[in-house]
Amino acid sequence: MLELIFAVLLIAAFATLFIKSGRIAAIISLIASAMPLIAVMDWANDFGIKAFSFGVENSMDFSIAGITMHLSITSFAWFFAVMVFSLLPPIFLFSYSFFEKNNGFFPFMLFLITAVFGILLASDFLTLFFFWELMAASSFILVYISRDKKAIMSYLAFSVLSAVLILVGIALLYSQSGTLIFSDIVLNADKVTVSAIILMVAGFAVKSALMPLHAWAPFVYSKADEPFVAFLSGGLSKVGYYGMFFMLFALPGAKILHQYFNSGVATYLLAVIGAISAFIGTLLAFMEDDLRKLLAYSSIAQLGYIAVGFGIGSSLAMAGALFQAFNHAFFKSVLFLAAGAVAYRTGKWKISELGGVGYKMPFTFMAALFAIFALAAIPITSGFAAKWLLYEAAVSNKYIFITPIMLIAGVGAFLYSFRILYGVFLGENRHDDIKEAPLPMIAGMFLLVLPLIIFLIFPGYMLDMMHSALVDAGIGTISHTNYVIRTGTASYNTLAVVIGMMVVMIPAFLIYVLRKQKKVDFKDNFLAGEPYEFYGYISMHAANNFYKPIEDVIMPYLRKGAISFYTALYNAMGRVSDASRKIYTGLSQDYTIYIIIFFFIIVGWLIW
Amino acid sequence: MMWPEYITVAALISIGLYGVMAKKNLMKIFIALSLMETGVNLLLITIGYIPGGTAPIENGNFAKYVDPLPQALVLTAIVIGLSVTALALTLLIWYHSKTGTLEYRRGMRW
């Protein structure tokens, strides 16, 4: 059965390579992408959740001429598989309308899914690395389709960096333990093992866009096809976190680091990096005018929270981190898809050129609204439960540096969410001639919103799902019922909160609807009677200079960010390259001199 | 040891190398290369040569004869050198007809 799933994915991938029509390719991909989901549902039975059984085996050894690939599902891989693979059918549903022509998105997306499936199933390092590289290769081709120079260059460079870091890490571990199979590896707290763990965590962090290894993300997220970006941000970044989770808790690298440094300094550093990612990502996000770049920085920020959770490593923090990962997978996919839908109808990306889209595309707006609620962690959403767990973990561990930064970043998330809401969907209506997005797009987005609503009311289900993962990783779980999460210091009853919010909001909504209204023109409202023409089209947009005061304060400091660092590195490397090419003077006389010098050097080196 | 021969070998090779390194004119460079090849061939001959040895021909006198193998090698090397020189001259003619000079025009570098 497992072979069958791989076979179906690969056959579908090869089939869609030769299909011109985007519609047919989307249908094939949709069916194929349901296959891993079937396996994931089947495996739910093994991890304490009742579901249908299709008879998919848990493990498989796949031998090909002398090399055996060991595949088997573990509880934590299963948790990540749930979030990654449930994204796919809605995304393909969305792409049914998004792609009229098959530009290569579908086949390489299917290769990518195959690779991700392999990564999550891998139970030896060769398999893991093979599929990791397959993922890098196929996602690179998906980036390549975007034809953007910076995206292509930064993505390939960072992919390769991540791959070699992981490969060197694997090689180091192998030289220490002599085996590549996960269950046989016994780690000691020595220098080589510790450097291997650090290298591999860094390698995985590249895919999760953790600062300072995030420099590819803004370019790629803002240029590649939206459905792919939705999966890249929602799914692939989680695969990176799966790698980190595996290294730190399943292997378990965190313990080794703890033993070696004799303190939790290494994991604390990870938490700090995560918090800084969250903070700076947020700052960059709310100064961004390009909708997709805004979402990219927002991804970096939201993913940073997960790293904070991993760094703290307590059961509370881990539950929060996994919860956050799950939420982020869904709300960020929805947001990227909504951005895609908006661009599909308007063809615009700049927030300052958009506005009022929500009046014409109400369903897209609804989906995006839910996602934004979850992103901004408004108390009735599942996003709140996740962040609440994280905050509480940070507070209870007395992390005086991380906690305030995270809180500020949380407020910042609200600020940029507001900018999306107001700048894109509300405000002055500038798009009278657009229609609502096609039905498949809306269906795809609402399918992705669904889990957010379910886990908003029943966060206990989520904790049930991650229960065996946390237990298997030796972290321990937190006590909960379906509605109530109990921690050491407090308990959070979602049902009570939801009902409480409803009690407040329903009357408020009724008052809003039933009150006597006087329609005030937007321009009057905004400009207080000043003549419209005076300000021009852009400058009077709500999103223009939205956070000017904050920008003026912080921009000078952010200008020396990671991206300018990498640019400077690139330019410096270019100068080194230009200088070193001067060796090749184009004169055979010089080259002969080199030969003689080389000869004398090696003779001297060998004889004396 | 046969010092005069070895000194000649060293001198030929050094002069050849000097020519290749220092001369601008491609013709001179190829002449230098030929000199160098001659030096190397002489080295091979010298290695196989035994003072007072006879030619390695079966005439009953096997007491002391020159090693035949290096001579065979040198024959091969001479043929190769010849072909390289012939090709080099052809290329030089082409180069001259295209550029009008026998020196590098330094269009190809870096």
Add this chain to the structure above:
Amino acid sequence: MVTPVLMIAIPLLAAFLMPLIKKAHRYFTFSILLLNAILSVLLFAKVYNDGAIYETIAGFSPPVGIYLAVDNLSALLALIINLFATINFVTSKKDFKFSMLYLLGVTGATGIVLTGDIFNMFVFFEITAVASYALVASKKDEKAVEGSIKYMILGSVGSSFMLIGIAIIYSQLKSLNLYDIAARISSMDPKMMWLSFSFLLTGIGVEAELFPLNGWVPDAYEGASSNIASFLSFGPSKASIYAIARLLIIFSMSRTYELALYVGIATLLIGEVAAFMQKNEKRMLAYSSIGQMGLILIAFSLIKDTSYAIPAAFFIIVSHASAKSSLFLISGKKGFGGITSKYVGLAGVLSLIGMPPMAGFWGKWYLLMGIADEKMWAVAAVIIFSAVIEAIYFARYLHKNLGEGESEDLGYSIPAAVMVSVSIVMGILPLIYNMAGGVLNA
């Protein structure tokens, strides 16, 4: 009955018959190359089943007679060279002289990997080198001729060095047989031994594109027409790097391996760094070739210490031979201009930077496993650095070729696609590793 002699004799004979068959020379050459490729498959099958073949020529027994020695790796290399030569020849549109030179070049490269005699190796080196000089110049414009002249000058200096090295070995051991030399190398006067090693390494290194002996490389690759640049990158260079591996095994001293490692690192760094900012596509590919040769040399320099070295070197050779040759084939015009070229470009680049399902992936995997085995962290760092550099300039290369340019020439891009597919096949079937394992014992 397959014997390695046939693989050298047939194309050699065919090359000299060429003037007689002027008209159908392209079909004739192609069938000879195909025959040779089939022979090399059979030869490989035989070597794989029965073990290494040692065959004497003309009845003299070693160490006096010339002889051929074929083990698994050399049979595989002969297979690669002949296979790619066959595919590459499809693109030839020139007259019979070109076909003749091409056959000679292939003969020489095949001879280098199959021979078991050091002077014989020199002769094959010269055959392939002279043919390559002429092939580079066959484009007949100024750049081609200038590149060819530089190649020829350096190649001649190199071959003189190589001959001096051979002379020194012969003067000491009175033997030219590689296996005989390897057995008795320790009886040499150490100074003479080092001297001969240095001469040989310098001499072969010129052909094997090692830094700093590789001045001719960018110019010759830039000047040559694209199918000849492709030929250079799978034929002579691969054969010569294999010759260097044999040289290392013959001398088999830890100092020589160490030296090879340093030279390999220097070649890798200079090649990749020089390629980084190179705007001319062919020159960039040439510099990148230099870097890859350094990588192969690093792999070979680990032969003594770790069993990963040979598969690593083998897979990098396959990856580089197929990917770089195919990239050269589609180079020299603006943009990919078609789906086949785009496929070749992407697959080639992914193979070179070591992503699955290409052969380059296994090369990288085994190389780093070998390096970790030896705990050479500095080398690992160098490889990380060069991999990232390589990724950046190849990404730029891919992007540059995206733009609308001339439409592709299927006569070039289809052979290139076939070539690059070899890398994929090898990457998917790493069984070749098992076949290549445990060979090269001199």
